[in-house]
Amino acid sequence: MKPIEVKNLQKTYGDLKAVDGISFVVNEGEVFGLLGPNGAGKTTTIEILEGLRERDGGEVKVLGCDPWKDGYSLHKKIGVIPQEFTFFEKTSPREAIVYYADLFNIKVDPDQILRDVLLEDSAKTLFDNLSGGQKQKTGLALSLVNSPDMLFLDEPTTGLDPNARRAIWEVIRSLKAKGKTIILTTHYLDEAEQLSDRVAIMNHGHIVAMGTTDEIISQHGSGERLEINGEEKLAEYIKANTELQVNYDTAKCVISIPLNKKIDALAALAAAEQSGLDWGEIQTRRDSLDDVFINLVSGEVDEQGEIVSEDAESQLSRKRRR
């Protein structure tokens, strides 16, 4: 049994299918990233898993229970940061932690938790007066009070400064090192790449891609390629003297050669050297998660939830319409 099993999950609001039949599992000790544009259905999905919203269809098992029906007992075993976390206005982070510990009837060291999330400096500031990032850290601190086996973090670093983001990443990494299962949503793809073992990209209530970031990139993006800054003549020379496929971007003056094998790069560079022509910077590149993400979510979704890939023409005309 996996800690999270979701089969054909559905949730509608009026006519809107916010979550439209998604299925996935999360493995023990894994960080699972949920990506997708605004309104994709991430929060809806994650709150159904937390037992905060009722589903309309499908099966969901979290730590073996039905999160809606068994919410009360499930909540003792999970930690949650909701999106846009808020708390009692006139309560300080330290008091909030003590309050949670009292409710859970456990002994904790509030100062240690505050240190863990880099909040010790604002321990006694009332929630009202905390900055956005400090509020977010309070949320993280509270989600840790009951030492949960599983954490749901809905955009935990949105609005944080780079230092604070990295600090929270460290907390998440250390939690992962302790073997906790973590479900994370984020709009920062670098964050997803840094932290997640696997990610799912959602769009319009569907999962449009799932797997490790490498898997997603190789499945949905172009493979590795060699890029050489040079003239078109050079591109033609390489094309004529090797078996390689050579593309030329006249605008950027970049010769781009897909690498089926790494050794292909050597052949291309040998040809370039032989040509006696000038050439500039070289690099190997592959589609980043960003590139793949943009491609995936800007495409339309057909009835089956499959991406209908758009040709350049229709993408252009869509941009013009906006």
Next chain:
Amino acid sequence: MGSGRRILSDFKVFSRGYLRNKFGLFFGLIFPVILILIFGAIFSGNSSSTIDIYTQNQDTGPFESPQLDIASQFLQALNSSSTIRVITVETSNFTNYLAEHSSSDGIIIPANFSANYLAASPINITVYGNPTSSTNGIIVGTVSAVSNLFNLQRFNGEAVIGFTQSTIGFENPQYVDLLIPGLIGFSILVSPMFSLVNISSEYKKNKLFKQLSLTPITKMEWLASKILWYIVLTLASFLLMVAVGVVVFGAHVNLTLGLLPFLIIGPTLFASLGMLVGTVTKNPETAGVIGNIVTFPMMFLAGTFFPISIMPDYLQNIAHVLPLFYIVEGLNNVMVYGNITGALIDIAIVSVITVIIFAAAVKLFKWRED
């Protein structure tokens, strides 16, 4: 066991937050005291209970001796009634004079008043007044009582029926004594009701209920902790109001245990009612409006600022469906009349309403979203 501990820890956090919020403190503690001060000042002291009335004395004598100046004797008698105070004016146009002085009440003592009285021929005093004004009845009553007295005396008659004034409950009640139960009722209503309407709708909007649902505290425990706090606040504001009443206005207050049920069940009722309003409404704005619609009639029609007996019948009927009415009536029964049976009936009615409202609030209020 766990339940009590959770209620207490929530109580601790909530009360601390409440005490840090000056606005809440003002409404919970200071505002009722201000009410006591204002209403106490309005209704205490003697001058406020006598009505000033402009009078034109057109009497033409005889003035040879004071015994013959019947008109002056008549005005003196009016003054000594202590309900009205005569202000004699000299003017050629009395009605204009009244209008210029923004007064609708006036008396004209006609010419030949004394002469006709002595001759036992009919006299007609004119009393100006606006029948819709509450002072009018008092003036007419006083003038006719004094007239009757003079009529009797003219024929050497003597009054047969007399009366002495007495009171129920206290030896010597002050206005402020009668005010205190109503104002306590007011503070029992306002603070818990408005706070819970606000809190419950705001928590829903800010997803704080969702947040709490992730902890072991239950809806009922959460509400119980709020109720507990408003009971404490009500007791504090009760003591403060009574203290101000006693120190500033010399009020007489019986601090009996019979008050406790009202001071405990009252806040329970209105905190639950506020919770219910916040729960069944979509957003804080609607909740505020509905909260006011529910609260305002009770604030004014339940006998808080004035007894319902002065209201027309249909308003009295409305008062009888307002839960606060039974609290104010009960407080009056305990504090003023010492009517324990009446108070028991009142507390029984209030308890039944409270159980229903509390159950509905807990049942309908949702931590989570479906």
